[in-house]
Amino acid sequence: MDDPQELLSLCKRRGFLWPAYDIYGGAAGFFDYGPLGAAMKVNIESHWRRLHVLEEGLQELVCPMIAPEPVFEASGHLDTFADMYVECTGCGETYRADHLAEGLHDNPAALKDKELGDLLRKNDVSCPACKGELTAPKRFNLMFRTSVGAGSAKVGYLRPETAQGMFVNFSQIYRFGRERLPVGAVQIGRSFRNEISPRQGLLRLREFNQMEAEVFFHPERKTWPRYGNVKAEMLSLMPNNGPPTSMSLADAVSSGTIANEALAYFMWLTQRFAVDVGVDPARMRFRQHEKDEMAHYATDCWDLEAETGYGWVELVGVADRGCYDLEAHLTHSGADLTAFERFDEPKEITKEVVRPKYDVMGKLFRGDTKALAGIVAQLPPDAVRDRDSVQVDMDGRKVEVPSTCYELAVTTEKISGDKFVPHVIEPAYGVDRILYTLLEHAYRVRDDYVTLSLKGLVAPVKVGVFPLMARDGLDDIARRLYDSLVGEGLAAYYDDSGSIGRRYARMDEVGTPCCVTVDYETKEDGQVTIRDRDSADQVRVKLDDVICAVRNMIEGRSPQSPANM
């Protein structure tokens, strides 16, 4: 698509989505979904929930959107989740400093405040709107801040991602999973980023919708029960150290292209989801993050990207984040965010220890012997090896203990399992970007006739119901048909105004997979005409078979396929 404006204008006119707060002059970075957009959003989220919660068994959580400050101190957002901005001293407009430096440097976002300021000044960059002078770049934290409670209120922030709600609840998730790994949670919901200059339609919003999963693994066993079922499937990959390629999961893991089986599995699931909802496989790829693009703690990270009128756009990020997140919260909160894995058999661990000699010690240290022996027994063997004495601290007093008071010995103990901080793999989906991409990839224009070839799964209206004429009982038959479709949970649209051609056009433009027309013959033979959106093929079907035919067409089958496919 050359110009997304054409699609955005259709979206507004037909009720998919539009910029919010129009009657108050608008508010940049905020969008409304209308009835068609909201239905698509529900359909996208339901399918994702079905794959992740029902089929993979991940636990859905619903956490608050406001979080207290310590959560983001721990996560690092308070310190590092910031962009730099400049302000026009003339008109007061604000800009992302790195956006103004595009073309002046390879990667302006990586520059420090002063470097970026120097670059802009050296190139005489002025306000794009009024040519006014710009301030030096300032750092701006992208979290919306608020205060909670009356009186001496506490600082709170709107979450910039849903992920933290799952990390802080790790112990619960682990317990509900009956203390076995891997175990995972998901969250579907709104997140907030106070973007300095929101732009590009739905791509950079201040409020946006996420679907995120956090799946926890033993650091040495990063695989997934169903990996074996899909390891021969192909992924379209753009690795950071070689040319684009198509590779099976198994090959990608064994060649080290993808870090581990679990990551490969969740990339595959991402691809499956994207294809299911209608991202065009020919305009989709996994791009691996460059080494310097990846967070320092991440082991590997791949973005599912789609090609749109805005260029290649990130729809989903799938990252192996190591133990970074849990460890950060463990350190900051002091809570025990570890997992415990019992060995099949207890293991015997042999180790060297320092063993006090009470008899020798007793003569030298008298009443201090017991306390001193306890301290000596805790010393690491290397602290005493090959030395004549060791100095220890007893209640703030330095005591020199000669080597005659202890010996090195080897002991054996049984341990029943392993306590560790799990690693996490995080697939993070942007709902709004996905929804927009589906609209773009479904958009077809031929001789000014617009069709949205949306997948039946996500189409906001599943079937149009038309009486040829709104009289002679045709309307009654059509109404009853409409009611029975709705009774089956199928979103139907009743339309009795204008020519049948115009009614088809209205439905094609919003992506309705099929339309049913009740005509005068229906009264004779009890049959109706069903028309397919993409082929415009029409077939006659008995009234009793309409529901089955519509279900077939929603799922991309021929209307007359047998019911039990």
Added chain:
Amino acid sequence: MDDPQELLSLCKRRGFLWPAYDIYGGAAGFFDYGPLGAAMKVNIESHWRRLHVLEEGLQELVCPMIAPEPVFEASGHLDTFADMYVECTGCGETYRADHLAEGLHDNPAALKDKELGDLLRKNDVSCPACKGELTAPKRFNLMFRTSVGAGSAKVGYLRPETAQGMFVNFSQIYRFGRERLPVGAVQIGRSFRNEISPRQGLLRLREFNQMEAEVFFHPERKTWPRYGNVKAEMLSLMPNNGPPTSMSLADAVSSGTIANEALAYFMWLTQRFAVDVGVDPARMRFRQHEKDEMAHYATDCWDLEAETGYGWVELVGVADRGCYDLEAHLTHSGADLTAFERFDEPKEITKEVVRPKYDVMGKLFRGDTKALAGIVAQLPPDAVRDRDSVQVDMDGRKVEVPSTCYELAVTTEKISGDKFVPHVIEPAYGVDRILYTLLEHAYRVRDDYVTLSLKGLVAPVKVGVFPLMARDGLDDIARRLYDSLVGEGLAAYYDDSGSIGRRYARMDEVGTPCCVTVDYETKEDGQVTIRDRDSADQVRVKLDDVICAVRNMIEGRSPQSPANM
């Protein structure tokens, strides 16, 4: 239920819900939903969406949660959405001032700042926690405030209700409804209130979930297409001017107990929804607001209340809000938030007007005649009737016009329709309170054995699947059965640990309607045992019929009912 704590403890232990941010010492007024609570929430919202969007044809919107200040200037929230609080000068704790005055006055919430302060002082009310001295009451706006954008940022607020998103989009809603009334929209989503002292579990949250509908009507035609279908159904009413009663919709409207048919219809729909999801009809009533409790613009307002361990609790408010909301936004934004209703036939309107006499005027006023005649023609007839002259303002100059310059005349004009600000009826549902009530009303204890008798529609897990032993191929059969149930979209739980009795108990405690056990006979006869949660009845069913039997039991029918009921 005497003590909600018992239920809240089950909720936390089994993963329905718990207070949020526990590892950081908690944050009052914020809760997490765990996997079972999240599934119930999805089920509640899906059923509401099905009734309101699919069946009633209301349009779903998804609007931002942050709104710019003018929205709440118009809605009145900025001025009036406030409570009074007092702060302890000793320990710094804050309290709702009216809560501390309970028992000291009939309706402390209705008192003014000073009156409330005097009342507390006179009664020597001190800090409940430390007995410290309290400050005088201060007003506190309950909206969370934030700022949007970098640099000279704009003030924004987190929405305290989803309603405003629908009012500001009225023109879109009206257009998508093809400019016919009644038309309505709904929104399902999070809202925020910065409560001074959140308490009572899920009843007073700082973040909560709403389902709201805004249905727009012609002021003189407040009815709904399906009203006729349900007008004989009964409602349990507690009117503000008489004793509790049970009354049909038709009687309630004709007796003036409920203001109009549309309000009665949406009350009925509220009752239907509540019963569908499992509110106990014997612990449920509609309470009409007292005259002084109702907003000044509201025509009528009824709360659906349920009896719980916290007393009678409002679950839903259904209000006729007149034209208040649209008129407020029309006035503040200047946008045309009106509807237009074309008459079947254009109407002839006869009216009295003031008609200037140009000839007389021309002699007296020369060059000013045209302008003056224009002004005079706009005067209301009563301004000139029976008077010798009239004084008008022309460009800031007072001009006395004698009655010889004009006459009263009667004219006739054709008008094609009626332009007006629609009235709105608003059903507003609190999801969290409903969810909590369902748990309470489903909670049964007998000899320490806990069963949650949740309706199948809302139960988070639909079916438990157990191999009698996790070996001998029973586990393989059970796994395949589990997969086929999940493949049908049914939330199933696989459990192979502990005795069958313990596994039943685990499922009963979380409200799972039925459990299927695969035993050694299954290998012989291909049948499994299905057990009903509430009756503990068990029947044998063929493996091929399990899905149908489970569907029957979810919908409250016998497992062996015919498939096509």
